[in-house]
Amino acid sequence: MPVWRRYLVKDSSGRLVELPSRQYDRADDGTAPIPDYAGRCVELVSAVLVGKQGGTPTVTEVAFTKLYFDQSGYVDAAKRERMIRLMLESCADRRCRKAVKRPGCTNCTALEERADAARSELMRDFEWAPAPAEVSAALFVLKPSSGARPLH
Template identity: 70%
Template sequence: MTVWRRYLVKDASGRLVELPSRQFDHADDGTAPLPGFAGRCVEMVSAILVGGRGDAPQVAEVSFTKLYFDESGFVDAAKRERMIRLMLESCADRICRRAPAARPDCATLSRRAGAARDQLMREFAWNPQPAELNAVFRQLDAERPGAAGPTVH
C-alpha cells in the first residue's frame, strides 16, 4: 500500500491550487521559501491518500487549516509552535474524563483546555463552506478515472 500527501491552497483569487509537497516541505523545514506566500496567512487543505499497486488512490483524511508564513516565505515557526502548544493545552482536561477524582484541579484544567480550543479555532481553523468542500473533493478525486467526487449538502 502506498501513502502520500497532497496540499491545496487558496490563491489570492480564491481558487484552490496544488502546492507540491516537496515545496511545502522545503518551506516548512527552512531550506527554500515560497515567496508568493511571504507574510501571509493561507488557507490550506492537507490530504492523505492511500492506494494499492494498480488501484486508484482513495482519500483517507482531509484537514483544513490556516497556515502562516513569515516575511521570507517560510512557514512561520513561532506560529507553528503556538499551534502545537494550543493543541496540547486543548487536551489538558482529558485526564479528568478518565479519572476525575484523582485530579482536584479538573475545573481549572477544563477552563484552560476550553480556552485553548477556542483560541486554536480562531487562529488556525478554516471552516470551508459546502461549495469549497465540493471543490476540494472534486480536485482530490480528479486523478481517479471516472470519479465524480462526493457532494456536500
C-alpha cells in the first residue's frame, strides 16, 4: 500500500502553498537549500497519506509545526535536534510513572517538572496552533482531488 507525504507552507500572504517533498528532503539532508526560506521560520503543515493502488488516498496524519531554516536555506539541524530533545524530555515523566508506579515518587516529581518545562518550550518554539479556518484550508488543499501523488 503506497504511503506518501505532503508539505504545505504558509506564505507571506497567509496562503498555504505546496512544498514538494523532494525539495523539503534535500533541504533537510543538506544537499540543496531553499533560498526563499533562508534564515526564516515557516509554519508547516505536514501530512501522511495512505492509499491503495488506483484508489483514493486517505489523509492519515496532519501536523502543524514551525520549521526553521538556517542562513543558507537548509533545515536548521540545531533547531531540529533541540526539538527532538524537547520531545523526548516532554514524555520522560510518563515513562517514570509507568516504571515506578508509586505516587509521590520524588524522582518522578522532578521529572514531571522538567517534562512540563520541556512541553512549554516545545509549544512556544515549535508548535503552530492554527486557527480553525487554517485547519479547514489545509484539509481542503490536502484532499485527494487536490493533487496528492504517491512517491516512487
